[in-house]
Amino acid sequence: MQTERPKRTTIKDVAKxxxxxxxxxxxxxxxxxxISEETKERVRAAIQKLNYVPDLSARGLSAKSSKLIGxxxxxxxxxxxxxxxxxxxxxxxxxIEYSARIxxxxxxxxxxxxxxxxxxxxxxxxxxxxxxxxMYPDEFYNELKKTRIPIVLVDSYCLDHYFHSVQINxxxxxxxxxxxxLENGHREIALICGVxxxxxxxxxxxxxxxxALKEFGxxxxxxxxxxxxxxxxxxxxxxxRVVKSGVPFTAAFATADILAIGAMKAFRxxxxxxxxxxxxxxxxxxxxxxxxxxxxxxxxQDIHRKGTSAMEMILRSIQYPExxxxxxxxxxxxxxxxxxxxx
Amino acid sequence: MQTERPKRTTIKDVAKxxxxxxxxxxxxxxxxxxISEETKERVRAAIQKLNYVPDLSARGLSAKSSKLIGxxxxxxxxxxxxxxxxxxxxxxxxxIEYSARIxxxxxxxxxxxxxxxxxxxxxxxxxxxxxxxxMYPDEFYNELKKTRIPIVLVDSYCLDHYFHSVQINxxxxxxxxxxxxLENGHREIALICGVxxxxxxxxxxxxxxxxALKEFGxxxxxxxxxxxxxxxxxxxxxxxRVVKSGVPFTAAFATADILAIGAMKAFRxxxxxxxxxxxxxxxxxxxxxxxxxxxxxxxxQDIHRKGTSAMEMILRSIQYPExxxxxxxxxxxxxxxxxxxxx
Numbered sequence: 134m135q136t137e138r139p140k141r142t143t144i145k146d147v148a149k150x151x152x153x154x155x156x157x158x159x160x161x162x163x164x165x166x167x168i169s170e171e172t173k174e175r176v177r178a179a180i181q182k183l184n185y186v187p188d189l190s191a192r193g194l195s196a197k198s199s200k201l202i203g204x205x206x207x208x209x210x211x212x213x214x215x216x217x218x219x220x221x222x223x224x225x226x227x228x229i230e231y232s233a234r235i236x237x238x239x240x241x242x243x244x245x246x247x248x249x250x251x252x253x254x255x256x257x258x259x260x261x262x263x264x265x266x267x268m269y270p271d272e273f274y275n276e277l278k279k280t281r282i283p284i285v286l287v288d289s290y291c292l293d294h295y296f297h298s299v300q301i302n303x304x305x306x307x308x309x310x311x312x313x314x315l316e317n318g319h320r321e322i323a324l325i326c327g328v329x330x331x332x333x334x335x336x337x338x339x340x341x342x343x344x345a346l347k348e349f350g351x352x353x354x355x356x357x358x359x360x361x362x363x364x365x366x367x368x369x370x371x372x373x374r375v376v377k378s379g380v381p382f383t384a385a386f387a388t389a390d391i392l393a394i395g396a397m398k399a400f401r402x403x404x405x406x407x408x409x410x411x412x413x414x415x416x417x418x419x420x421x422x423x424x425x426x427x428x429x430x431x432x433x434q435d436i437h438r439k440g441t442s443a444m445e446m447i448l449r450s451i452q453y454p455e456x457x458x459x460x461x462x463x464x465x466x467x468x469x470x471x472x473x474x475x476x
Numbered sequence: 477m478q479t480e481r482p483k484r485t486t487i488k489d490v491a492k493x494x495x496x497x498x499x500x501x502x503x504x505x506x507x508x509x510x511i512s513e514e515t516k517e518r519v520r521a522a523i524q525k526l527n528y529v530p531d532l533s534a535r536g537l538s539a540k541s542s543k544l545i546g547x548x549x550x551x552x553x554x555x556x557x558x559x560x561x562x563x564x565x566x567x568x569x570x571x572i573e574y575s576a577r578i579x580x581x582x583x584x585x586x587x588x589x590x591x592x593x594x595x596x597x598x599x600x601x602x603x604x605x606x607x608x609x610x611m612y613p614d615e616f617y618n619e620l621k622k623t624r625i626p627i628v629l630v631d632s633y634c635l636d637h638y639f640h641s642v643q644i645n646x647x648x649x650x651x652x653x654x655x656x657x658l659e660n661g662h663r664e665i666a667l668i669c670g671v672x673x674x675x676x677x678x679x680x681x682x683x684x685x686x687x688a689l690k691e692f693g694x695x696x697x698x699x700x701x702x703x704x705x706x707x708x709x710x711x712x713x714x715x716x717r718v719v720k721s722g723v724p725f726t727a728a729f730a731t732a733d734i735l736a737i738g739a740m741k742a743f744r745x746x747x748x749x750x751x752x753x754x755x756x757x758x759x760x761x762x763x764x765x766x767x768x769x770x771x772x773x774x775x776x777q778d779i780h781r782k783g784t785s786a787m788e789m790i791l792r793s794i795q796y797p798e799x800x801x802x803x804x805x806x807x808x809x810x811x812x813x814x815x816x817x818x819x
Contacts, residue, residue, distance in 0.1 A: 201584075217560070217566040217567070217569060217570040218570065218763070220563065220566070222566075223560040223563070223565075223566030223569075224560070226560060226585075227560040227561065227587075230585060230586070230587050231587065234586065234587055239584055239585075239586050239597070239601075240584070240585050240586070241544075241582055241583070241584060242569075242573060242582075242583050242585055243573070243577065243582055243583070244570075244573055244574065244577055254582070258582075365763065365767060394767050395767070397769070398766075398767060398769065401769060420561070420708065421764055421767070423741075424708060424737050424738070424741060424764070424768075425767075425768075425769075426740070426741065426744060426768075426769055
């Protein structure tokens with residue numbers, strides 16, 4: 134969008150079309166309050182008609198703009214300190230970067246925790262926007278609002294009107310995963326999940342699991358829930374606990390593919406063939422899920438679109454700062470592969 | 477290193493210890509040519525003795541420092557545009573980020589190609605250092621030198637003295653992988669590899685493969701080499717060509733784990749069980765290699781150390797700009813898992 138082209142629409146063209154001064158266009162783009170709604174509307178219509186893209190590299194605007202977008206990734210594993218160990222993060226960061234790049238922005242990635250230090254960083258670096266993945270304490274969100282920087286929360290159930298939001302229907306995703314197992318005749322279904330936090334993604338997925346069980350008249354039992362951190366080794370360990378529990382499980386629903394993949398490895402090493410002895414359904418549809426043998430049946434979410442949508446919301450928020458909260462809930466679907474058998 | 481601590485060693489302590497002025501220390505740290513070698517040596521000894529870490533956040537130095545490190549990742553797949561599709565990149569970026577973070581730096585990641593635009597970006601962003609992964613055209617390296625920014629090349633066989641370098645012994649790694657197959661009685665060994673470029677990593681790995689074959693008196697044959705891009709789908713496609721070739725292969729060496737993992741999937745879907753019908757060895761030891769079933773026998777390289785070493789070289793180059801080229805070749809070892817059988 135930033136490349137120079139012949140006959141590029143300029144701010145003058147827009148001013149002419151909207152019958153206002155160039156300064157007025159600039160005011161509208163920069164969200165000045167003093168412009169009337171009627172004028173704003175006229176300017177927006179002209180921008181849309183002419184397909185005008187503000188040249189952010191032009192001197193006047195770039196003084197305010199760092200063209201840097203911050204991405205915050207949760208540090209779930211205090212031991213490893215490596216931010217991209219779950220392929221989910223590398224996949225979404227790739228997509229955010231792609232969308233940023235084609236719009237002339239760069240990503241500042243940082244494995245820092247979402248705390249006061251990050252706010253300092255955001256101000257010092259003059260970030261033009263921030264994409265925050267995951268759930269954080271309320272105080273952090275409250276502090277973030279003070280920055281006045283456009284912020285998109287990905288996979289957070291924070292309801293604050295300040296933040297734009299991209300998410301999926303986690304509860305529904307878990308419901309269709311569990312229902313798929315129930316429809317295939319399974320009744321003893323282990324839940325292998327991350328740590329449940331109030332209002333968090335994992336809690337929603339637990340609720341979806343419970344919804345499906347209730348629909349089929351199967352009691353929801355605490356000793357069917359195996360909770361740990363979300364990584365491969367935790368998947369291994371949780372599956373070992375599933376086997377050792379003595380409960381005659383025939384299926385497991387893992388709330389993340391990386392957990393499912395760890396669990397598959399442990400099940401097999403303990404002699405539980407997949408899907409003959411135990412069926413398993415994951416969640417995320419990471420690229421590696423189809424590399425597995427058997428390939429993992431899982432809940433597909435469009436990680437690429439999640440990333441690009443987050444970036445697009447920031448761009449829109451920069452361009453139309455007077456607009457309100459943007460929200461997007463992406464659909465999820467079940468992808469049947471080879472890890473579930475009919476009882 | 478940047479955190480405030482009581483009794484932190486200051487530049488004054490170093491000046492006192494080295495018996496020079498504070499300004500002289502600053503000159504040495506900033507690589508001023510006019511300081512004598514003898515004085516430089518004295519200052520360095522004092523810095524080492526007192527374990528002094530320059531406070532880059534202090535006003536005087538920070539004006540020159542952006543505390544930003546650029547990371548260039550090759551865009552191997554024109555179609556996808558996503559920079560982290562090969563887990564090798566997400567693993568090394570995580571490690572560079574970790575090392576940058578604990579030293580008070582941030583990463584600017586960009587999937588841009590290594591071209592004139594990147595040079596512009598490097599100057600505009602005042603990058604303090606750049607880590608460049610992979611091989612690029614000579615002209616790019618020549619342009620890069622003009623920036624005078626400390627640059628570390630990872631996995632490049634560019635010999636220019638300007639650049640610091642972190643690599644592994646690719647030829648030796650491929651040699652031990654192939655030798656392992658030969659020692660297990662295999663003689664018809666397919667090479668599944670990326671596109672060979674003169675002086676590139678893949679060419680070195682091809683040479684290591686050929687070295688081992690020659691040592692065992694096995695002819696090196698062109699129709700045993702299957703070349704494509706380095707990703708999962710290419711691994712699938714190349715393995716299909718291996719099966720259809722009609723050559724009675726009993727083993728394959730893949731020059732990257734992601735190729736091996738794609739190949740495993742294709743072999744099995746065509747009825748070639750692993751390792752019963754075909755043995756396979758990979759290269760890289762990505763985390764996902766041990767998730768596979770059977771787990772992949774592969775050449776281990778220390779990706780984490782590769783990333784942190786690259787960052788450490790940049791820090792050292794910033795601190796001692798008068799020092800010359802730093803080079804590190806990390807060892808590789810064979811990790812025996814489950815994908816090779818004895819004939």
